[in-house]
Amino acid sequence: MSQPSAPTPYPNGTYPAEDLTGRAAVISGASSGIGEALAHALAARGARVALLSRSGGGPDLPGALRLAVDVTDSAAVDAAVGAAAAEFGGLDIAVANAGVGSYGGFLDVPRRHDTEMVATNVTGTINLYRAAVPFLLERGRGDLVTVTSEAGRRGFPGEAVYCATKFAQVGLTRALDGELREHGIRATNICPGGVWTNFAMGDGRGRQHGSTQVEDMMRADDVAELIVFVLTRPRHMRILESALRPMSEQQWG
Structure with a gap:
């Protein structure tokens, strides 16, 4: 039996990267931080x-839609994604970039923060993908990208509930890869370590401006x-998961 021939190598300098011109994207949590940087x-x-x-804020970009929506409200997310489509x-x-965090001992983090993290990080991601996937299926191709965290890959002390929500995002996205790949839809987890944004600032959430821990973090860009x-x-090809960490951040586990 003859062996199949090897794929033809890409000619030097002509790697077939996807052209994003005209591609339509929805980004949650897009008014600041990673979402704003990604919009740019x-x-x-x-x-x-x-x-x-x-x-309903965000950068003033040509042709961009800025939509006020709480990702924990499934009906509002359906309406916003439908309007974008x-x-x-x-x-x-x-x-799926919208997220909240709160850091501290398991019994020290306020219960209202636990509830908010589960609603925003987990339910918010589910709501966005439930609204968006039918449109990707219509297209016959597309990408789901979950901005999760290194905290979704390993458990960190002082971040128990936050880690739980991020593990849930990682599992959801990996499962969707298995479900949707045959329809031309890729699902990728992006797992950053510390990023310098207003995330988890104020209200006793565990980060303070001016600390070395914060200033040495990666940037949203x-x-x-x-x-x-x-x-x-x-x-x-598809990338299932990509993790990145600042050089100043110690390795755990």
Whole structure:
């Protein structure tokens, strides 16, 4: 029996990266931090972006939609994603970036923070993907990108409930990869370590501006560029998970 021939190598300098021009993306938690940085990065590459946030804010980008929506409200998310799909003529990319955190001993973190983390990080991600996946299925291709955390890959002391929500996101995204791959939809977990944003600042959430721990963290643009890398890989391959950490952050486990 003859052996199948090997794929033809890519000619030097012509790696077939995906062109994002005209691609339609929805990003949750897009008014600041990683979501804002990603909106700029995608728009710079010609993508059309819908920015979902509780405030309805976000960067003023050409052609961008800024939609006020609480990701914990499934009906509101359905309406916002539907509005984006109607405006753009469909969807290609959904990025679940909205998230909240609170750090401290398990018995010290207020219960209201536990409830908020589960509702935003877990239910919010589910709501976004339930709204977006039908449009990706219509397209016959697309990408789901979950901005989760290194805390979704290993348990850290002082972050018990936060870790639980991030493990849930990782499991959801990995399961969706198994379900949706045959439909041309890729599902990727992005797992950053510490990123310098307003995340987990104030209200006793465990981060303080000016501390070395915060100032030495990665920047939102670092994560945004990694997401762009994932989205621009050729369609015959998928990246299931990518983890990144600042050089100052110690290794755990």
